[in-house]
Amino acid sequence: MRDRASDLPIAFAAVSYSAGPVMILDRISLMLEPGAPTALIGPNGSGKTTLLKLAMGLIQPTSGRMTWGGRSGGPPVRRAFVFQKPAMLRRSAAANVAFALSAAERSADRATVNALLEQVGLGARASRPARRLSGGEQQRLALARALARNPEVLFLDEPTASLDPSGTKAVEDIIAEIAASGVKVVFSTHDLGQARRLAADIVFLVTGRIAEHAPVQQFFASPASAQGSAFLRGDLVI
Numbered sequence: 001m002r003d004r005a006s007d008l009p010i011a012f013a014a015v016s017y018s019a020g021p022v023m024i025l026d027r028i029s030l031m032l033e034p035g036a037p038t039a040l041i042g043p044n045g046s047g048k049t050t051l052l053k054l055a056m057g058l059i060q061p062t063s064g065r066m067t068w069g070g071r072s073g074g075p076p077v078r079r080a081f082v083f084q085k086p087a088m089l090r091r092s093a094a095a096n097v098a099f100a101l102s103a104a105e106r107s108a109d110r111a112t113v114n115a116l117l118e119q120v121g122l123g124a125r126a127s128r129p130a131r132r133l134s135g136g137e138q139q140r141l142a143l144a145r146a147l148a149r150n151p152e153v154l155f156l157d158e159p160t161a162s163l164d165p166s167g168t169k170a171v172e173d174i175i176a177e178i179a180a181s182g183v184k185v186v187f188s189t190h191d192l193g194q195a196r197r198l199a200a201d202i203v204f205l206v207t208g209r210i211a212e213h214a215p216v217q218q219f220f221a222s223p224a225s226a227q228g229s230a231f232l233r234g235d236l237v238i
């Protein structure tokens, strides 16, 4: 599997996305490189989810051009996406992972399913109905399903949005391990602490434009944009 062409870097060249008359992303130029995670931050409605969907290939730009490893298009076999509110199949945790493995044309044998559940700390929950798991456990199960695709790039949309601190910590630890294993993680968050803890670089979006793209220390120590400073102070940025 590993000899397939790489999807990285993911390059956006003057990519815009509009829905009817509404411009949602405006001339985005961005390189998502292999390595440590990239965090997308910015006010609600700034276009984070839309940018993730474009990078995954779920939607197409209205104008501009995108490439994955220098190639345009192609099936996103080595990319995986975890939505903000993942939908669980009405089956056990193990069956959810088995289904994801089958969908990725991988063997859904018990050992592989268990290894994925162990990786997200759900080894003891294998036979539980997925929909009865806690919010944090469901988010971890969604990560296991995404990992069933053996991805090179993993997109996470607000991975801990509705979790308490302990649930957040568990998910962050798993994301850090996934990233350390060599998977490129690109995530959106409104948790600035999380961006600081997990990411190497920050893409700061405001009303569909990249206001700033900087290494994490640089962004938090001395944002280059007035909007970045305002956002870090907790002021409303619109």
Ligand SMILES: Nc1ncnc2c1ncn2[C@@H]1O[C@H](COP(=O)(O)OP(=O)(O)O)[C@@H](O)[C@H]1O
Pocket: 019, 022, 024, 042, 043, 044, 045, 046, 047, 048, 049, 050, 051
């Ligand atoms: N399909 C769509 N049709 C119309 N407006 C949309 C559509 N998708 C997103 N939007 C709007 O685009 C803006 C950016 O959305 P989104 O990417 O979800 O931002 P974020 O994830 O940063 O909150 C929002 O104002 C949203 O309401």
Ligand SMILES: [Mg+2]
Pocket: 048, 049, 050, 157, 188
């Ligand atoms: Mg969003």
